[in-house]
Amino acid sequence: MKAENALVKSAYMLVLFVMGLTGFAQMPIFGRYYIADIPGLGWLDRYYVTHTIHYWGAIVLLALVVYCAVVYGALLRRRYRLTVTAQVRIVLLAAIVVTGIFRVVKNLPDIVFSPGFTMFIDIAHLGFMMLYILAAAGALIFGSRWLKQSVRLG
Amino acid sequence: MSLTRRNFLKTGLATACAACATQVPLPASAAPKSDRELATLIDMRKCIGCEACVDACREANELKVPEPRKPFPKMYPPRVKAEDWSEPDRRAVQDRLTPYNWTFIQEATVTVNGEETTLTFPRRCMHCQNPPCADLCPWGAARKLKNGITLIHSDICLGGSKCKSVCPWDIPQRQTGVGLYLDLLPALAGNGVMYKCDRCYQRIEQGELPACIEACPEDVQTIGPREEIVAEAHRLAKEENLYIYGETENGGTNTLYLSPVPFDQIEAAIEKGPGRPHMEPVENQMAHADNLAKAMLIAPLAGLAAAVGRVYKTVKNAEGRPEEDR
Numbered sequence: 001m002k003a004e005n006a007l008v009k010s011a012y013m014l015v016l017f018v019m020g021l022t023g024f025a026q027m028p029i030f031g032r033y034y035i036a037d038i039p040g041l042g043w044l045d046r047y048y049v050t051h052t053i054h055y056w057g058a059i060v061l062l063a064l065v066v067y068c069a070v071v072y073g074a075l076l077r078r079r080y081r082l083t084v085t086a087q088v089r090i091v092l093l094a095a096i097v098v099t100g101i102f103r104v105v106k107n108l109p110d111i112v113f114s115p116g117f118t119m120f121i122d123i124a125h126l127g128f129m130m131l132y133i134l135a136a137a138g139a140l141i142f143g144s145r146w147l148k149q150s151v152r153l154g
Numbered sequence: 155m156s157l158t159r160r161n162f163l164k165t166g167l168a169t170a171c172a173a174c175a176t177q178v179p180l181p182a183s184a185a186p187k188s189d190r191e192l193a194t195l196i197d198m199r200k201c202i203g204c205e206a207c208v209d210a211c212r213e214a215n216e217l218k219v220p221e222p223r224k225p226f227p228k229m230y231p232p233r234v235k236a237e238d239w240s241e242p243d244r245r246a247v248q249d250r251l252t253p254y255n256w257t258f259i260q261e262a263t264v265t266v267n268g269e270e271t272t273l274t275f276p277r278r279c280m281h282c283q284n285p286p287c288a289d290l291c292p293w294g295a296a297r298k299l300k301n302g303i304t305l306i307h308s309d310i311c312l313g314g315s316k317c318k319s320v321c322p323w324d325i326p327q328r329q330t331g332v333g334l335y336l337d338l339l340p341a342l343a344g345n346g347v348m349y350k351c352d353r354c355y356q357r358i359e360q361g362e363l364p365a366c367i368e369a370c371p372e373d374v375q376t377i378g379p380r381e382e383i384v385a386e387a388h389r390l391a392k393e394e395n396l397y398i399y400g401e402t403e404n405g406g407t408n409t410l411y412l413s414p415v416p417f418d419q420i421e422a423a424i425e426k427g428p429g430r431p432h433m434e435p436v437e438n439q440m441a442h443a444d445n446l447a448k449a450m451l452i453a454p455l456a457g458l459a460a461a462v463g464r465v466y467k468t469v470k471n472a473e474g475r476p477e478e479d480r
Contacts, residue, residue: 028316051290051443055450056446059446063460067464
C-alpha cells in the first residue's frame with residue numbers, strides 16, 4: 001500500500017507540474033522572458049508541442065483522479081478522512097477539470113461558444129490553477145496531508 | 155465599447171455569474187452547423203488586380219483600425235519590440251497584410267495553356283473551419299462565429315501574437331500602443347492588438363455583402379452556404395479543368411480559391427514573406443487536439459477499471475486472511 005501511495009503521489013505531482021508548466025506555456029510568456037532560451041526548454045515556446053503535452057497530461061490526470069476517487073471511496077473512507085486542505089484542493093481541482101473539459105470541447109470542430117463564456121472558461125481555468133498552486137503551497141508549508149486517520153470511538 | 159481594467163473585471167465577474175446561472179452555451183453542433191457556415195469562392199481567372207476590394211475593405215473598416223496612443227509604453231524585457239504601422243507612409247501600405255490593410259492583391263506569373271499569364275487574386279484570412287487562432291487564444295479574444303467567420307475581439311486582445319504563431323498562413327498583424335494591455339501591465343505583458351479580416355461580420359449580420367465582394371467589378375468572389383460553395387467549386391473544377399485551394403487546407407477553410415493551374419505552380423510564383431501568405435498544402439493543425447479529445451473520453455474508464463481491479467484485489471486478499479488480521 002505504501003509503495004502504491006508513493007507511486008500515485010509521484011505520478012500526480014509530476015502530471016500536475018507538467019500540466020501547470022504547459023498550461024502557462026499557452027500564454028506567450030516563456031519566449032518573452034527568456035525561459036525558452038534555456039537549453040532544453042526551447043519546446044516551451046512551441047505552442048502546438050505544449051498544447052499536445054497538456055492534452056496528454058489531461059488524459060493521465062483524468063484517469064488518476066477517477067482511480068483515486070474510487071479507491072478512496074471503496075477502501076479508505078472508513079479509516080481515513082480528508083483534511084480541510086485536501087477538500088479545498090479537491091474543489092479547486094474539480095473546477096480546473098470542469099473548465100478544462102469545456103476548453104477541450106470548445107476546441108473541437110463545429111463547436112462554437114458565446115464570446116463571454118469562452119472568455120470565462122479561459123480565465124477561470126487559469127484562475128483556478130493559480131488558486132490551486134496557492135492551496136498546494138499552503139498545504140506544503142503547514143505540513144497538511146491529504147488524509148487523516150479517523151478517530152474511532154468505542 | 156472600449157474596455158478599461160475596471161470594466162474588464164466587472165465584465166468578467168458578470169460573465170462568470172451569468173455563465174454559472176444560465177448561460178451554459180448550446181454548441182453550434184447541436185444544430186446543423188454546416189448549413190449555416192458561409193464560405194467564399196474566389197475565381198482567380200476573373201481578378202484583374204484593380205484593388206477595388208482592397209480599397210473597399212479599408213473604407214468599410216476604417217473605424218475598426220487602430221489609433222494607438224504614443225509614445226508607446228516601454229516594454230520589458232528589451233527583446234519585446236513595438237510594431238508600428240500607424241505612421242502615414244506605413245498606414246498606406248496596400249501590397250501586404252498590415253493592421254490597416256486586411257486584404258491585398260497577390261500576383262503569380264504562370265503559364266496557362268502555353269501562354270504566360272499573370273494571375274492576381276485577393277489574399278486575406280482563410281476563415282478556417284476549426285481555426286487554431288481561436289482555439290488556442292489564451293484569452294478568448296479570437297473566436298469563431300456560427301456563420302464561419304473568425305474574428306479577433308480588439309477590445310480584449312492583448313497582442314501576444316500567439317494567433318499569428320499558430321496560424322498556418324501567419325495572417326493576423328499586430329499594432330502596438332492600443333488595446334486592453336495598456337490598462338493592465340503594459341510594461342510586462344501584451345503588446346497591442348492583432349488585426350485581420352473579419353469578413354465584414356457586421357455587414358453580414360445586416361444581410362449585406364462583405365465590402366470586398368460588393369465592390370468587385372468582376373464578380374471574382376461569391377459567398378454562400380459552404381456546402382453550396384464547395385459543390386460549385388467542384389462543378390467548375392471538373393467542367394473547366396480548374397484546381398481548388400482551401401477546401402481541405404488546415405482541415406477545411408471557408409475561403410476557396412479556383413485556379414487554372416495547380417497550386418504548386420502558384421506557390422512557386424508568388425512573393426511570400428511577412429504579411430504575404432503562402433499557398434502550400436496545409437495539414438489540419440488541430441487534428442492532434444481532436445484525436446486526443448477522444449482519448450480523454452476513455453481515460454476515466456481506464457482509471458475506473460484500474461481502481462475496480464485494485465479494490466477487488468484488496469477485498470479478495472482480505473477474505474483469504476483470518477478474521478483477526480483484517
